[in-house]
Amino acid sequence: MAGFDYIIIGAGSAGCVLADRLSLNGKFQVLLVEAGPSDDHFWLRVPLGYGMTFDDSRVNWRYHTIAETGLGNRQLYWPRGRVLGGSSSINALVYHYGQPADYDDWAASGNPGWDYHSIKPIYDSFEDIIRADEELPKIGKLSVSDVSDEYHPLKSHFFLMANCLAPFFSATYFVVL
């Protein structure tokens, strides 16, 4: 059996990126091991197909949490991808960064270089901004489309209402995207 320089267990979001980075210069033999099947599956190719794979044991581990005391001891259904691409193959395709203040908090906690200003160029380096009706390139950067023009106005009204009510319930505020 051939030797490998790196063995990566799990071909999900992290494992696939890691395998790509490690094999890019052609110097290393990388073995990527995945428990699930190929991602050659109709509902993995269809936007919003995640409604069909949400509970499909062929591509989903279908976990349940333990009883959560903070949730009245309920056990929640916890889907996780079990297929090439992992959870990114069955997810909802929503793309967003964390809040800038969260990155800045990491940096302030003793992690230089993790502040939002430093991290943003890294996001820019792997994003390929395309129109929503453009065909996806088969290979390359992460394709991202801004569909905020298509939001129903009700969404903004809902968040405005939530922000008005939030001070009465907790310190949580909602961001209008």
Ligand SMILES: Cc1cc2nc3c(=O)[nH]c(=O)nc-3n(C[C@H](O)[C@H](O)[C@H](O)COP(=O)(O)OP(=O)(O)OC[C@H]3O[C@@H](n4cnc5c(N)ncnc54)[C@H](O)[C@@H]3O)c2cc1C
């Ligand atoms: C239904 C759903 C909707 C989501 N929607 C969004 C969204 O819209 N936007 C967003 O940003 N995020 C979304 N997420 C979250 C996002 O997809 C995950 O956070 C991300 O994919 C996690 O990446 P990961 O590499 O940590 O794990 P995963 O991508 O889950 O990869 C883990 C991989 O390891 C494999 N594996 C596990 N154990 C073994 C083993 N013993 N041997 C071999 N292989 C193994 C699994 O089969 C899996 O393929 C969603 C997640 C789900 C489940």
